Amino acid sequence: MSSDQDHLKETDTEARFEFKKEERSSFQADKGLTEETIRVISEDKGEPEWMLKRRLRALEQFQEMPMPTDWPGQPDLSEVDVDEIVPYIRPDVETRESVDDWTDLPDDIKDTFDKLGIPEAEKNALSGVGAQYESEVVYQNMQEQWEDKGVIFCNMDEALREHEELVREHFMTKCVPPSDNKFAALHGAIWSGGSFVYVPEDTVVEMPVQAYFRMNSEGMGQFEHTLIIAEENSEVHYIEGCSAPKYSAFNLHSGGVEVFVDDGAHVQYSTVQNWSKNTYNLNTKRALVEGDGRMEWISGSMGSKATMLYPSTVLKGRGASDNHITIAFAGEGQNIDTGAKVYHNAPETKSTIESKSVAKDGGRTNYRGLVHIADGASDSSTSVECDALMFDNESTSDTMPYMEINESAVDVAHEATVGKIGDEDVFYLQSRGLDDDDAKQMIVSGFIEPITEELPIEYAVELNRLVELEMEGSLG
């Protein structure tokens, strides 16, 4: 057993979600969203003119678009009032640049991430790590061996300064334009922080790179942007972890993720998110995949009051493939609305979607999916499997899979199961000595095993722990 696992084992995970620091910030934007606010943010960051223009255009689009309200079974977003959130908080780190030596971080921030297990994971298993506190990335490090090969892993603001042309070409242009949906537009207007990953052609980054996002202040929004560019025949695994402590006011998280998978490249994007139960988690994530490229989305959505998240993949080139694995867990008062979207726009493309959800104590999970096979995308195949597990009669789960098939020479499979946790299964395990809680927990761990199996061990342990805590109802 490696020392990082020891660490994960020893840390009191429950405490991770209860502790919070005094707010510390050197600059905080006023509540609400106006053109003035955006100009101030952009100026504070020293952005180029074209980025400010993109922000302002996105703001217009945000203001024009209506809130989604009438989707069947959709989470209630009426509480989400953008005028009530603080869109930007710059933590008070002296240099204004992220540091690459852990010991240079201010103690309270360091302490936060220590509790979350970030530096330990880095030492042992990662190619690089970034840590975002509030709106800015405060720590960023990349192992030299990867830097020497031309791999770039830095925060988005730095990317904008150091790699302006790459950002200008890819940032919210072809992949996630602000016009995609109201929250993508919001994100485009006030995005801040996040990660930039660039892998040159024929380069394989063997160990995952990781980013961790921590929202610490009350009533704030976090809008980090992740841009991953994998050139021809390259390979990278990016992992993101998120959390926020519990406050009485709502928080809004509206991230944007754009992934470019070039010919023959392979990108895996994994995330285990655990938001406090008053966070609205409304993200837009999309990958564009060229010929023979491969995209994998693996996500564990825990926490939040409401989540609306449907990572999507556009299979653009012949032979491109996509694999989605998602898990959602909804307890009391939570509505977790997740799924996947795949567009097969070329022949011989392949996708699989595996979705698992668990609902208890009146929680609600939805699977909302779309598979589109374009005319001409012959010899393509897709397989969708969604399984829902419910603990009681108060919980709800809906499956809404849409399939638009415009080509006849394709292979389409869809399978859905909805089940209540089996009394006989629980009794079987109890008769072997496990108590009622442990028996149920074992069934849920088994249920999500296809997800945990895909994750690095530290994350698998973490995810299982979060499930344990959810089952005990001890996460606030």
Added chain:
Amino acid sequence: MATLQINNLHAKVAEEDGESILRGVDLTVESGEIHALMGPNGSGKSTTAKVIAGHPAYEVTEGEITLVLDDEDLADVDEEVPPEKREWDLLDLEPNERAALGIFLGFQYPAEIEGVTMTNFLRQALNAKHEEREELFEDEDDEATEDEDDAGYDTSPMEGEADDGEIGVAEFQQLLKEKMELLDMDEKFAQRYLNAGFSGGEKKQNEVLQAAILEPSVAVLDEIDSGLDIDRLQDVSKGINALRDEQGTGVLQITHYQRILDYVEPDHVHVMIDGEIAESGGADLARKLEDEGYDWVREQVYGTA
């Protein structure tokens, strides 16, 4: 040597106006003994098994189930066990507490649990049993002083390092290997998911394996012989005999057929009809039932066929 005593047990389906199934069952099984419980379909054999283990689908309306333990059963308990903790009323206990005291139920249709490997499951079960035993036999005066140490993660769902008092991964794997060899089970079983995709015979073998690992005082095996071919029947029988001979387990074997009794010689045979034990005897009784069916027992009890 443990004794399982069932006195005048009445049970019904646990719902309003639930059907009454057991109507006064009396039965005593001591560890080291093999009892066969036979009878026609619907006579209450499986219900008896489930009620012993504490299945929530049944409600006991009358009678007792008692487990009496002696020094041999309590050899693993560190402290001196006082007399009042040697006799347990099982009906007051949760299924896992009954398991911890040494009751095992071999299922006719074992649950299939996806995603949980045999190794992980069995190790967790064994550790849970040990932990529960400690709690059950703990001196009550000490209990108050114990900290609430349940708040954190004592065991990880992943196969992490063992905590104090738990059986570690390496030690457990050795134990599992030995027990599987005893039952002629393929090593690959250890990494398969619990009963998922197992054939009928594999599931039954797995039930015996679990009993071999958990070392119960009394194992109730519900139609462990159903759906087995002759080779598998012999393997399973060998395992049951080993439970008795090597662990001193008492076996209550529920079966329809004489067939398994050719390999597992019972000390006592009981015939259950309409929720009661109608007739008891030695191994001969099973052979008579095989030849003559159950009608004569019914006739003897009710004076009518």
